[in-house]
Amino acid sequence: MEALIHHIRKFVDLSDQDIPLIESHFQRMEVTKKQTLVQEGQVCRHHYFVTRGCIRLFFMNEKGVEQTTQFALEHWWLSDYMSFFTQTASSFSIQAVEKSVLLVIDFHSQEKLVASLPKMEKYFRMIYQKANAASQLRVKYLFGFSREELYHNFITNYPGFVQRIPQYLLASFLGFTPEYLSELRKKKRS
């Protein structure tokens, strides 16, 4: 839980008595590699905070291939926000990429928490604002760069992360096939 409290304190001031109140709304959860947290079509009931490990958001495209759209590493939040917010069927699945430790909060607990503690309302407002900013830039990269450039950007910006995940997930995240990724790697070497 300390990781979460520390993260919240980057955005708002918490008094010591706020902490148990916040913690009481979350549950700690350990998941194994490839464990599914949410299945496309079900309601995404939780908002996930990654304490350790890595999870991903993905969907199945028309050809039956998994398309990853987001990763969440340590100290990132993730959910299918449409499903979470409206409590309707999810259009994504969520799965652990590695053995991970998560803190989870369900929709009603989150609403109760922000209602009872305005600091948390502010915290989530800021988290969402940041996520929004990141999405806008993501879309800019997707439109502004060729797949080859996306690959080069990614490996230079997140060299450590590239080590952690299999190639096929990276290809899926960048929006191309493992075969083409392999070709790019070869090109780079020579």
Place this chain on the structure above:
Amino acid sequence: MEALIHHIRKFVDLSDQDIPLIESHFQRMEVTKKQTLVQEGQVCRHHYFVTRGCIRLFFMNEKGVEQTTQFALEHWWLSDYMSFFTQTASSFSIQAVEKSVLLVIDFHSQEKLVASLPKMEKYFRMIYQKANAASQLRVKYLFGFSREELYHNFITNYPGFVQRIPQYLLASFLGFTPEYLSELRKKKRS
């Protein structure tokens, strides 16, 4: 201003004395077609609420072609959130697509407003949450559909909007060339 108040009331309850306080933080602004509100490289100082008309977010790609990433119609919010939130150089431009009426609020006014009126903290939290949900779905569509499918989805989901904007903006938004859009339209007719 009524449009904004009405919009806020869809998310939170406002008392009558809240209204002048809220209104005092905004400025009304009329812009002509193609008027630039923010130039890529400058700080995006405002958050824009569209009362009437349409504005867009775009950037210049390496080939010198404008790439539109978002439109905002009546009752939508728009900004370069990274620039707005951190008050650093923007990586997008914002321009009016048509003659429009906007309500604008600068970063410090918005922070003051949400600090003085917790309802507005909640309102913006919800606005950002919705925007987030929309972004996730947007990325899903971008990855999951071919450009031709994106085009068909768009014209069936937003038939009225297609009438309002020039073809080349639609092409830019969907991520392909006006030439290819022209080809798709021809294909559709026959």
Place this chain on the structure above:
DNA sequence: CGGTCTCTTGACGGAGTTCAAAGCTAGTGG
């Protein structure tokens, strides 16, 4: 060590781009 999952290689094809040129439309000023 055997089997399954992951990564690599290469040939081929097709969706979408680029370039250039001509036709069309709409806004502007006279």
Place this chain on the structure above:
DNA sequence: CCACTAGCTTTGAACTCCGTCAAGAGACCG
């Protein structure tokens, strides 16, 4: 209110990036 022009849209040909398919080589796990 018309005429002119700049900007938008259409066409078509050549080209390119990247997907598909199929087959082989590693790598990892029981």
